Amino acid sequence: MEMIWQGITEAIRLLFSGDPEVMEITLLSLRISGLATMISLLIGMPSGTLLALGKFPTRKFWMSLVNTGMALPPVVVGLVVSIFLWRSGPLGSLRLMYTPTAIIIAQTIIAAPVVTGLTAAALQQLDPRLEQQLLGLGATRWQVIWALWREARLPLLAALMAGFGSVISEVGASMMVGGNLRHYTRVLTTAIVLENSKGEFAIALALSFILLLLAYLVNLLLTWVQQRKPQG
Amino acid sequence: MEMIWQGITEAIRLLFSGDPEVMEITLLSLRISGLATMISLLIGMPSGTLLALGKFPTRKFWMSLVNTGMALPPVVVGLVVSIFLWRSGPLGSLRLMYTPTAIIIAQTIIAAPVVTGLTAAALQQLDPRLEQQLLGLGATRWQVIWALWREARLPLLAALMAGFGSVISEVGASMMVGGNLRHYTRVLTTAIVLENSKGEFAIALALSFILLLLAYLVNLLLTWVQQRKPQG
Amino acid sequence: MNILEVKGLEVIRNAMKVLTVEHLAVAEKETLALIGPNGAGKSTLLLVLSRLLKQQAGTILYRGQDVSTLGDLAYRRKIGLVLQDPLLLDGSVFDNVASGLCFRRVPKAEIHQRVDDWLEKLGIRHLRNRASRALSGGEAQRVSLARAFVLDPDLLLLDEPFTALDTPTRLRLLEDFRLLVRQSGVTVIFVTHDQNEALLLGDRIGVMMAGRLAQVDQPEIVFNAPASAEVAEFVGVETIIPARVIHQAEGMVIADTGTFQVEVVGDCRVGQDVYICIRPEDVTLLLDSDGSSSARNRLEGVIIRTTPQGPLERVVVDCGCPIVALITRASATQMKLQTGTRVRASFKASSVHLVGR
Amino acid sequence: MNILEVKGLEVIRNAMKVLTVEHLAVAEKETLALIGPNGAGKSTLLLVLSRLLKQQAGTILYRGQDVSTLGDLAYRRKIGLVLQDPLLLDGSVFDNVASGLCFRRVPKAEIHQRVDDWLEKLGIRHLRNRASRALSGGEAQRVSLARAFVLDPDLLLLDEPFTALDTPTRLRLLEDFRLLVRQSGVTVIFVTHDQNEALLLGDRIGVMMAGRLAQVDQPEIVFNAPASAEVAEFVGVETIIPARVIHQAEGMVIADTGTFQVEVVGDCRVGQDVYICIRPEDVTLLLDSDGSSSARNRLEGVIIRTTPQGPLERVVVDCGCPIVALITRASATQMKLQTGTRVRASFKASSVHLVGR
Amino acid sequence: TTAAPAATEPAAQPTPEATAIERTGPKEIILATTTSTRDSGLLDVLIPVFELQTGYTVKMIAVGTGQALKMGEEGNADVLLVHAPASEVTFMENGYGKDRYLVMHNDFVLVGPADDPAKIKGLTAIEAYKAIAAAKATFVSRGDDSGTHKAELAIWKKAGLEPKTEDGWYLSSGQGMGDTLRITTEKQGYTFTDRATYLALKDTLELEILVEGDATLLNIYHVITVNPEKYSAVLYDGGKAFADFMVLPDTQALIGEFGVDQYGSPLFFPDAGKDESELGL
């Protein structure tokens, strides 16, 4: 209990003292997870839209695959990505292992199915006649998709948050493919694990609070965007 | 690459030889994560419903809190649950640390916000007049909720899958509060980490495939339920 | 006894006061038709009456008891509600119609019986097992009607219940519904844009305008003696001319429009500013050559427009100011009426109505 | 030239063939009104015509070109579509009305101008910045209309466009719309359940029944000479009596119902089994004591029911079989018609129509 | 995964009743140890024997040395098996531990790529460190305050150097030995490791032993019982039983034999009863 208070105090101290290492780790986390989320959006929103609106025979199969992908364990992703990126692996020559890029790749693999699945679910929930109405108004395919995204922006933002949440909070893959190298690939979650294994629970807790704060702020930002849109 | 084939072969061998330890780990994973998901449903569906349909002033604040909770890192949950369950913690006398129960508690904390947030999003997407129509038909509060759940069963099942996915695949919390004790708290993800750190990549991969297969089967089952319902 | 009584109701939506009802009482077994322009607050009133929208002020009494003390559920179980959109639940047509009965935990056998009964009456028996998402507009509306009627409520609140139905079905249903209402003694409040429906079914008609009940009265009174020029215009009084009362004696009044004078059965103070209201179907057209008529008022004019209106012809005659007449197509053809024809428009003193301005 | 031509169309929905149109041609600047019972396939036809539902067989030609080669987008940009439900997008009323223009990348200033113009015409200018979720039913429908009209399309496809509007607005809008259509030369196909609307706006009327076009013809022909007993019944021919032709000479036919004989202007083979169709407004009622009339057919009977229908009175007379008449309220009052009154129903030989059975 | 003798399984079967008893009963002790002892598989052999002999159930929690000591400090473990002598002494001095027995040792080695760019093969540890620093060759440190990390830092200190991660060649992995070895392979650098872990993972690595056998490279394991006077919840009897078990001659013999059949040489050398000074410290 008392430890939790210590953690909060420590978190405030670290934040306000502007500890450069904590800042660095926080920014790196944000950059890596933010980028991975972006890429996942670029992959997941189109694929989710295709799954929801497309009319191809294998749709159901892909849908259940994506749903399974939503449960993709970070450690498995970490392991498989490692196997590819290790020097002995097929992509070893790219020398990506233990770099931030490797983490971004792994996190993208984790977040993309989440974004895809939730995008598809969000669009499937819309009235199917809305698509007809939009086409009837002379919208191109892209305009229809854009308008449907606008209609479903609430659950789409939830999908975005879920995607970001799944990567900012995962540790297995970042640890395995990033290597938790200080000043280079150490992100908040891996730093927490490290401090924890050092028995520095208070610092681990402090970093946890910073991580949660980060998630909360990103979240507030998105909620604010979400509330603002209807006036646009 | 070749390692991945080895992993698949090994997975098939482990599955078909009916290796008792693999069976035990798999069943334990299923039991723990299944239970955690159930409890999360029991917590998350009512709270999500309340958030979506309720009309109280602090709704938005709670909503953003829940959304943040969706990004709750398993390591943080593991750490905080540990602090509570350790002998030195306030609940130490219950001796829950390093038991399956501890994992269930931690996983529930991870999955509940996911289920809550997605339930709320699913219900908010429904036509608000549907609630009026149901009330107008003489439905009690519970009957309205039940009917709305039926209407939103697609995204609700997605929420269920996301909840199950988030716990079956997490490793940080299970490791910390379960201790990865052989025959007792060793689940698929912690076993994968262990085999990985032992350098037994093929076995780690094999366990990964089993984990994915499990997720896929649960998923198929839910999809099947989802497709079947409308006739009911 | 009044089944429903509303006092001092005020409803604010979207930061605008959209409904203000000082007083409205609906008697047991009565059918009240609500008409009024789009956005007048008719649907809002039904929502408030079914307790789906909370009023900002005022009370609703059900059989003398404040509904807020009665409890929303108990109250709602006494009413049947059809909203403006069908809003069907995902599931089969049967599921939808049965939903209200299921909520009330009616035994299964009875549900089947009652639902099938109503599906039959509404001519949608063949759609029983169809998915509700795969219905045409009119079919969906019928399901929505069956869903409310099957509940056999004390009070039916219907929001434009018959709009999407095809004409023969609507006419048949209106007839059936009228009988049913008489037989079962159910109280009905319904919104309609079809003034025929209001006339046919309504014991009284309420005219809503800009969030207020401008007039609530017997159909004949609403249609023939509207309370204001706006109501008059809304209920199809097409000739509304400003005038001043210049003479009054023995229940007879003479109003002067400046161009001509009109005799009216009524009671108005001399010098009062009024509107002369004449329904088009009360205006008869005579060719100049025609003989006499018992009507007191006769105005000469020229036809400036004729438009078909169902089996009738709508003729606008310029007699200084336009006067609109509705005559049968047969007479129009017989009299060879067309734009430019000189005619005399005649109407009885008793079919003119004056409203103050 | 035909703007639209449909050949051999077949549509299957829900594993049922819901639409079969062998041939339908719509001429440039024509207005075609579609009427028909619920579930007849009217909306389905509009959906197929706007390429929102793919047909299982058949072709649609737009100005002689197969639309499938023309490209859906290019084709859809030429049409304006109003579906049965308003289906507004989340956003303001302005956003909704502007959406089609935005899709076409019309310059912003022009969008503002055109949208405001139509908001004004439809009387919803004051709702311009209102959220589309906070509209009444009729307001939403007007937005949906504005959204299609503002596109200034070559072809308007409207599914029950005026149903949720209040009567005065609807009448005014119908009038405006008629002028607009004439002026702009837009081709219109619209679905309606209001036969007046069909009569007023339609250059031709198509009657759909059970997925087929039972008749497509000028309004007068559809209403006065329906192609079959079903169509007759649907378009409001209330007296439909089976009979057999017993005499034929000089364009005159005598049909025998068993109870009485009817003279008909027409051409039918003797011995043919037919239905006698008489529209209620073509039947005049005379009191027994009344004088002569030019009508050839006169049947004695007793009134068994009278019901008000708008400004008219619907009277059912039993002359062996029921004959329905629609007369003005004024005459009904004057003649003191009521249940049990003995009257003579009379109708011209030219207003009777025979259809084969 | 099948290293444990089948005979021991009944004692640990997680049947519901058994679980309930274990959870409340006093016969369940928590052993906090370092990942290296677990990953080598030694404890998988020893614990079943202990459980069979004493009837205690052991919950072995493999964590970093830092966390293990912390768990001891807060009474969250009953007995510790760790290898950070300096920290252990502080731990004892602060009264957190009650008994501390020398159990065994193995040794640390310096490993690196076969081509050995800094040319350290055959040097002493201190010389090797200086050579690596001079060549700015990649060196991966555990950086996690573990026993190994502390031993590595001690040698840097002796060499009079203080490398920083900012320098670029000195990496800090913040992970366990296995992962650090893997990172070292990828980076083709040098690292400081215990022999047991290195041998266990040798097949998956591209690293060779370059420096070994130095007196500074001893890795000494102690078993420590947690002082019950600080926390009443601590099961001292069980902890003591385990500590005693570890120094039993039979156990010591088992330790000495462990790994011989797989690697051809033992991974750990039993030291029970010896004085620390005998090991050359």
Ligand SMILES: Nc1ncnc2c1ncn2[C@@H]1O[C@H](COP(=O)(O)OP(=O)(O)OP(=O)(O)O)[C@@H](O)[C@H]1O
């Ligand atoms: N959900 C809503 N939120 C806020 N304002 C609304 C909402 N629905 C309707 N309004 C507004 O309330 C007023 C009354 O609406 P109401 O739906 O009661 O009209 P109505 O008489 O039923 O009209 P209609 O004949 O078009 O159905 C209108 O000005 C409308 O714009």
Ligand SMILES: Nc1ncnc2c1ncn2[C@@H]1O[C@H](COP(=O)(O)OP(=O)(O)OP(=O)(O)O)[C@@H](O)[C@H]1O
């Ligand atoms: N989405 C759908 N899926 C499958 N069948 C449908 C669907 N919508 C309508 N149908 C069926 O197709 C037939 C024609 O429907 P359609 O909507 O064209 O009728 P309509 O003539 O427009 O009727 P209404 O006057 O009630 O609007 C009906 O039998 C209807 O049940």
Ligand SMILES: [Mg+2]
């Ligand atoms: Mg309304």
Ligand SMILES: [Mg+2]
């Ligand atoms: Mg339709």
